[in-house]
Amino acid sequence: MTQQLFAADALLPTGWARNVLITWDGAGRITAVAPNAQPNGAAMAPGPVLPGMPNLHSHAFQRAFVGLTEYRGESQDSFWSWRNLMYRFAARITPESLEAIATWLYVEMLEAGYTSVCEFHYVHHDQDGTPYADDATLSLALLRAAQSAGIGITLLPVLYQTSGFGAKPPRADQARFIRSTDNMLSLLERLVPAARAQAAVLGLAPHSLRAVPPGSLEVAVQGLTALNAQAPIHIHIAEQTQEVQDCVAWSGQRPVQWLLENAPVDERWCLVHATHMTPQEYQDAARTGAVAGICPTTEANLGDGIFDMPLWLQHGGRWGVGSDSHACVNAAEELLMLEYSQRLSRQQRNVLASTRHAEVATAMTLQAVAGGSQAAGRPIAGLAVGQQADMVALDAHHVALRDLPPHSMLSAHVFGSHRTSAIDSLWVAGVRRVSNGRHVLHEPAAQAFVAARSATIAPD
Incomplete structure (x- = not known):
């Protein structure tokens, strides 16, 4: 009709x-x-x-963790100390609790102006690290949550294999995340009918360069492409300065530099955070057509740093917003935080207005919708x-x-x-x-x- x-x-x-x-x-x-x-x-x-706003980066289970880490647990708290606490919470998630948490989160997103979500899903196994009888149990819980709430979803199962650069063995508290590359590709094949039934898109999320060795990254991208040559690929990259330093120690290159030289980065890719790049990396990454996945309220909450959006735009870079760890679930709040962070770092106003006399909220909305649609791999690029x-x-x-x-x-x-x-x-x-x-x-x-x-x- x-x-x-x-x-x-x-x-x-x-x-x-x-x-x-x-x-x-x-x-x-x-x-x-x-x-x-x-x-x-x-x-x-x-x-x-x-136009409805795509949310290009979500870890749904972390919504139930908000407020539980806002105290100083170490002499100097950081992303890494926060991560240790988050792992303890992730260890207790069940299929039933994940579905309930995600359903509420997706309802919140809809009430806050998001009409679709890219779910970067990395808790795969039972609490002791063994696979469920149905290996897709937690992925299916997320698809059901999205269907119940009525939000569009791009499901991005996460490939996670090591605890650090140089193929360091995974930690005990990462056992629920770990999959072989072949196992990940089998999971994607298993999920195709369920995703198709609700017009969801399936992609892949190599968690990060520290968590996926080079050989696995290459095989996983090739395998995904064989399944669907248009499927989106999302990766955490250059979020923390420690990550950058560790990557240099391992490879002699910074994370974004290494990725661009060793992976077929193009319009299918979403570089999540990409907070710490050199001017040359901004230029080279923008030229690939990849989307920068910016999560301003989470990046502020975790003390990540500030993405240089004017430099990215100078090179024609595409971008969208996500709520990531969901310290805030609000599409407009992400835009506000993004613009305000640029104002604070540059001591200017209306930094992201596209041209003189342009309304900054209008410019940001149109750019974030276009970039979010590209990252989601779905036709949600605006009122057209x-x-x-x-x-x-x-x-x-x-x-x-x-x-x-x-x-x-x-x-x-x-x-x-x-x-x-x-x-x-x-x-x-x-x-x-x-x-x-x-x-x-x-x-x-x-x-x-x-x-x-x-x-x-x-x-x-």
Whole structure:
């Protein structure tokens, strides 16, 4: 069945347009976008309509871990001390708790303006490290969670084999993550029918250069390409200075430099974080067409550092945002943190505005949607014919937005509201998942999440 939405103002890939009639088919694909149109009986949007934001980096189980590490456990806390605590939490996750946690997280994402998620999934096995009878148990839990919430998903099972550069043996607390390369490719084949049934995309996530030796990386990428030549590939890269130093000690090269010289990096790849690069690495990585996966609130929470976005854009780099460890689940908050980090480092304002007089929130939204779509490997690149009808409608009567021009409403949403409070409605593939700011599963999913978290952190 054909459906339509009329927006007095809508943000199209080419910019803001007035009186836009959006039409989509029964498969949720946009078939027409007509500016300067008449409503013709179509449903009326309650405010400006934006493209749905892809979330290009998520570790779902970590949402239940938020708030449990915000104390100084060592003389100098860091990403590495945080990771030790996170491992203890990961060791207690069950299939049931993972599904409950992910379902609530995906409901939160939808209420916060995300319409799809790239799930970087690395907890694979039972608590003692042995595979489940069905090796896909935890992957299937995530697919069910996405289907229940109604969010689009790109599932990225993680290849994790070593604890450090030079093929150091895995630690005992990494046992739930470890897979051989052949086993990973078998898992992907096993997941194809389930993913296809809900229009999910399957990709691969070599965890990092420290966790995947060169030979395994090469074979895994070749095997994935044989399964699907367009499948996305995501990798953590150059997130921490210690990682950079260790890579240099191992190979004589920095992580991004080594990756670009030893792997077929192209538009399929998402370089997650890529925080610590040289100017030459920024230029070389941008030229591959890969997407930089920036997770501003997590990078701030973990003390990673600040990505040099103006330098990346100078070389035509593509980018998107993710919520990663989910210290914050809010699409607009990631954009705010990204822009504010650039302001703090450069002592300037409106750093990421595309041109003079451009609205920075508009520029960031369009770029993040395009980059997130590419990283997800899904047709979710905005309000255009052939793309999925993933849309967010702001509340034009919200006090922070009321009586402003549409582009200023978006700016007020990002910089002047409570971020999620100004979202009224959200559609995924043309299906309305959020109305009046709430998802239909909000209460039951929240209750199940709290119960799962309590059971996971309870003492033995």
